[in-house]
Amino acid sequence: MSKIHQAFENGKAFIAFITCGYPDLETTMACVREAQKSGADLIELGIPFSDPTAEGPVIQEASLRALQGGVTTDKIFDMVRDLRKDVTIPMVFMTYANVVYSYGAERFISACREIGIDGLILPDIPFEEKEEFLPFCRAHGVDLISMVAPTSRGRISMIAREAEGFLYLVSSLGVTGTRESITTDLSAIVQAVRETTDLPVAIGFGISRPDQAREMASLADGVIVGSAIVRLLAEYGKEAPAHVGAYVRSMKEAIR
Amino acid sequence: MTNPNGRFGIHGGQYIPETLMNAVIELEEAYDHYKDDPDFNRELTALFNDYAGRPSRLYFAEKMTRDLGGAKIYFKREDLNHTGAHKINNVLGQALLAKKMGKTRLIAETGAGQHGVATATAAALMGMECVVFMGKEDTIRQALNVYRMRLLGAQVIPVTTGTATLKDAVSEAMREWTGRIEDTHYCLGSVMGPHPFPTIVRDFQAVISKEARAQILEKEGRLPDAVLACVGGGSNAIGSFYHFIPDESVRLIGCEAAGRGIDTFETAATIATGRLGIFHGMKSYFCQDEYGQIAPVYSISAGLDYPGVGPEHAHLYDIGRAQYVAVTDDEAVDAFEYLSRTEGIIPAIESAHAVAHAMKIAPDMDRDQILIVTLSGRGDKDCAAIARYRGEDLHE
Numbered sequence: 001m002s003k004i005h006q007a008f009e010n011g012k013a014f015i016a017f018i019t020c021g022y023p024d025l026e027t028t029m030a031c032v033r034e035a036q037k038s039g040a041d042l043i044e045l046g047i048p049f050s051d052p053t054a055e056g057p058v059i060q061e062a063s064l065r066a067l068q069g070g071v072t073t074d075k076i077f078d079m080v081r082d083l084r085k086d087v088t089i090p091m092v093f094m095t096y097a098n099v100v101y102s103y104g105a106e107r108f109i110s111a112c113r114e115i116g117i118d119g120l121i122l123p124d125i126p127f128e129e130k131e132e133f134l135p136f137c138r139a140h141g142v143d144l145i146s147m148v149a150p151t152s153r154g155r156i157s158m159i160a161r162e163a164e165g166f167l168y169l170v171s172s173l174g175v176t177g178t179r180e181s182i183t184t185d186l187s188a189i190v191q192a193v194r195e196t197t198d199l200p201v202a203i204g205f206g207i208s209r210p211d212q213a214r215e216m217a218s219l220a221d222g223v224i225v226g227s228a229i230v231r232l233l234a235e236y237g238k239e240a241p242a243h244v245g246a247y248v249r250s251m252k253e254a255i256r
Numbered sequence: 257m258t259n260p261n262g263r264f265g266i267h268g269g270q271y272i273p274e275t276l277m278n279a280v281i282e283l284e285e286a287y288d289h290y291k292d293d294p295d296f297n298r299e300l301t302a303l304f305n306d307y308a309g310r311p312s313r314l315y316f317a318e319k320m321t322r323d324l325g326g327a328k329i330y331f332k333r334e335d336l337n338h339t340g341a342h343k344i345n346n347v348l349g350q351a352l353l354a355k356k357m358g359k360t361r362l363i364a365e366t367g368a369g370q371h372g373v374a375t376a377t378a379a380a381l382m383g384m385e386c387v388v389f390m391g392k393e394d395t396i397r398q399a400l401n402v403y404r405m406r407l408l409g410a411q412v413i414p415v416t417t418g419t420a421t422l423k424d425a426v427s428e429a430m431r432e433w434t435g436r437i438e439d440t441h442y443c444l445g446s447v448m449g450p451h452p453f454p455t456i457v458r459d460f461q462a463v464i465s466k467e468a469r470a471q472i473l474e475k476e477g478r479l480p481d482a483v484l485a486c487v488g489g490g491s492n493a494i495g496s497f498y499h500f501i502p503d504e505s506v507r508l509i510g511c512e513a514a515g516r517g518i519d520t521f522e523t524a525a526t527i528a529t530g531r532l533g534i535f536h537g538m539k540s541y542f543c544q545d546e547y548g549q550i551a552p553v554y555s556i557s558a559g560l561d562y563p564g565v566g567p568e569h570a571h572l573y574d575i576g577r578a579q580y581v582a583v584t585d586d587e588a589v590d591a592f593e594y595l596s597r598t599e600g601i602i603p604a605i606e607s608a609h610a611v612a613h614a615m616k617i618a619p620d621m622d623r624d625q626i627l628i629v630t631l632s633g634r635g636d637k638d639c640a641a642i643a644r645y646r647g648e649d650l651h652e
Contacts, residue, residue: 097535170273
């Protein structure tokens, strides 16, 4: 078992997503450290992919810029080694199947273990295809995080039964990005998950404001925020870490 | 060729977000139900014959054969179909299926615009809403097709992300589908993407080889020595190969777009230069860098300008049943002009890749040998671009 469960031991969890290497890896590291200091319970480190089909415009743009800036999987591994000198909260990678597959699944996942990555989120690996990576994840103690979506009817208990770490509940149809409102009946989905597993449930996609975070956290065990943080990086560039810190503090405050 | 998990050997699968899983499962169930349904097939055959103009002709290119001095060359004339390409076969099938499933809206990606035009056509015919995603770059290269789609009542959305070509149009169509599933069918244009698309599209395109096999037996009393077709995602090629796969004496040759050459970065020849990966819902071969980032690809032909290849082709390559060759821009343009002058047929620049390879191999073959080359589309759409390639600026 990884230490992901620790993220859910300080009240409702606040999970921060950051695209690695946007605008550069130094800024990414500073943001992660600020986020930890400001109360983030888990960090999702996005390894940029050239064609991120589950992302909205904000993270697409960040991914493209990061790749143009020369970030690679190996450079991100080195960054994590540095972060692990003082970052103690759980960290997971969020990327696309081909990034892992092309690196060599076993080589990638054993590296995760070695550098201190606790889990892996791959939005293009549904339940039916998880055997591609699961055996290596099991062997190296890295949790392969499962996702449940508003359209998962009839599949929830199957997914929840074999889930690890936490369940990532996708709040809405469509891609990542901030939304004015979230209309899915999430409590029914959370209830279906709870009938099958004791694992914590975190809700992501579309959450940007403290009031949304509070509402979502009241339904589940944590909230995941990506695009709103990456937007701060787009706006403030190298000056973003302080803004990310303040934002994380306000969000954690709202859900505590 | 496919097992229940949608695999072709190790290729294929369903590498898509959870949000889309029930949509592809429903599609598979609907397809399994309708594919052997007599009414569905009667309706589809009527559309093929009365609307699309099937069966397409198998034409003996006597003058070209004489000129090259080798194998007899036959063209399977998919360019004579309504809308000018093989794409209509798949689209009529999928649109009919979507309608039976209660969908009211079709979305599609397009490269050269042929699939977009075909989808817009089927949507107009069946009274469905239609939205087509097309790379911004391609909307410029294929402006005429953009107008055709709009004329047919479709909305064309230029895609500016990534390289603004076919792969980005596919990504954007997938994103759109993830956001709106209930009333929308994603009418994928090639034998790619997650299961069941590679199987569904192949089955609807297999009419090409079903007809061609019967036609050549009638005309020549024997099977051809080789079947050639161009390969981007590979739908006209798999359609041309499918009913010949059990005939081991028939060589199957897929012609990929080498762009400026397979030793340059400006190429789209996936089997020649790619390696195994997972992208756009499938495991197959892809042009990518050492970290698995999908490579920007290039070909003069917008329809072959894709960094991957359908999973069944990847499998036919693995087992050695089909061979894949790379044809450069220069060779394709030469063939485009040659066929126009020699036979009075202006082929799509995509199809010209297959014609170019036929021109390479036919002279070394015996005169009693037979090649079937699929002309997947007609070349009107390409005239302005080829003129530019030759340094001439056309104004319409």
